[in-house]
Amino acid sequence: MMKQVYQFRYQTPLQGAVEVEYFGWSEVRDRSYRWNGNERKERSVVFQYTTAGSGVLDSGDGHSYVLSAGKGFFAEFPGNHLYYFDPKASNCWEFVWLQLSGDPVFPLWKKLMSQFGPITELSQESLIIRKLLHMYARIGEEGAFNRYALSAFAYDWMMTALAAGRQDGAVPDSCQLERVFAYIDLHYAQPLTLKELADQAELTPNYFCQLFHERVGLTPIAYLQKRRVEEAVRLLRHTKLSVSKIAAQTGFDSSSYFGKVFRKHLNCSPQHYRAEMHSAYWGQVVLLP
Template structure:
C-alpha cells in the first residue's frame, strides 16, 4: 500500500514544476496548505474529495482543479481506494514574463467561483494527448523534455480558459455531501472565513448554528477534511503571513489581529507551519515555491 510510481520535474529557476503520482490504497493529505503559487491538479484515475476555500468538491478522473494563490485546500479520500494524479505548480511572475499579453487569459481558471473544470467529451482526446505526453516526458526524460513539459502546461491552461466553468452556482458534490448538514457546513466554513480574528471556539460556533459541539466536530471533519481547530489556526496563520509580507505592523499586533491572544503560542504555531519564526519570515519576505505536494 502507498506510492507505486512517482515522476517529478523541478524547473531550476523555481518558476514551475510537475509531479506525477500513482497510489495504491486509501490516502488523504496530511499537509494542509496554501502557497503563493498557482496549482493545477489533474486526476488521471480514481476519485477524490477536494476542499477549496469554503467547500468540498467531488473530483473524478478527467477533472482539472485550479487552485489560486494563497487559497487553503486539501484533498481527501472518498472511500474508493487507488488514485493517480498530476500536480503542476507555477508562479504568476513567470507567466507575466513568458506570456505578458496572455497572462489574464491563462490565469482565468484560477479565478472562477468553482475551481473544478470538467471538459466537454469532444475535448477528451486532446486532453488525453496532453496528459499522456506529460507522463511520457517525465518518465523518459529525453533531450529537451523540459520544453515539451512547459508547452503542455500552457496548453492545459489555455484549454481550461476556453472551457465553460462547472457548476459555478454551488458545491460540485453528490450523495451524502448534498445533505442539509453538509450544506450547513458550507455556511459554517464561510462564517469562520469571515470571523477568524474573533475569539471563536467549537462550542460557541456550535451554539450559533444550533448543533452540538460533538456533531459539529465530526461533520466539519467529514465535510472539509480538516479538524475544526486545525482549520481555524490555518486561517489565522495564512492572514499572519500576508500581514508580515505586506504591512509594517509589529509582530505582536499581527498576532492579536489574527486571533492569537497568546504571543508565545502564535510564534510556535507560525514556525511549525511556515518553517521560520515570524521575524525571519518577514525578513525573507518571498516564500519559495516547493514542488511535489502530497495531494
C-alpha cells in the first residue's frame, strides 16, 4: 500500500458524531518529528501504531516507552505526553495513525486509554489492526468516503478496540476468529458452510456463531455475504466482467441470488450500480456491520 496522509476537513460540524480528521501511514527520519500533547490546542484524540522502526513515548507518569514494531498508543489532545522520533535509536519510524474529534469520542477514548494503558502491543493480524489497515486501503483504492461513512467506520473501530480490551487488553478467542477472517478472504468464492468456518476456529458451530456475532456484530454467514458483495463491488467498478461471471467468481450460486443479496446491501441491482457508479451518489461504497 502507498504511504500517505489523508486529511479531512468539513465546512460545518456534524453534531453528535465522531469525525475523522486525519488518517495516515507515515515514515519519519528527522528528529524534528516531535509532538508535545500539552502544546496541542485542538481537542482531539489519536491512535498511532508502529509498523517498522521505532519511536519514543514519554507518558504523563514519568515513564519513557520505546514504540517498536507492533506497539501503539492511544492519546488525547491536549494531554500530558510527548512522542517523538529518536534517530539514535532507529533509522526511521513508520506508523499508521488515526486522529478523531467530536464529543462522543472522548468518553470512549478515556475507556480505551484505561483498558490498554500507556502503550499496547498488537499483531498486524489482530482484528483492531486488520480493520484499521482495511479501511486505509479502501480509502486509497476508492478515494475519500463521505463523512457519514467515515464516522461509521471510526465508531465501529472504537467498539472493536473496546471489545478487544475488555480482558486486560486481550481477547482469548481473537486468534480463532482471525483464522476465520483469513480463510474467508482466501475462499469466499467457494461454497463455504457454517461448520467449515467453525472448524477453522476449532469451535463447535453453535459456540462459534455466538462468539462471532458477539465480536463482529454479524453472523458468520452474514459476514461472508458482506465480504462477497464487497468483492463484487470491486469487480463491477474495475472490470468489464459480466454480472453472471462476477456472481460466479464471488461465491454466489446464481445471478438471481447474487442480485437479491446485492440489492439487500446496496438497494439496487448490480446492473444499476455499474451503470450509475460514476455519478456523485455512487462515487464511494463501504459496507460496515
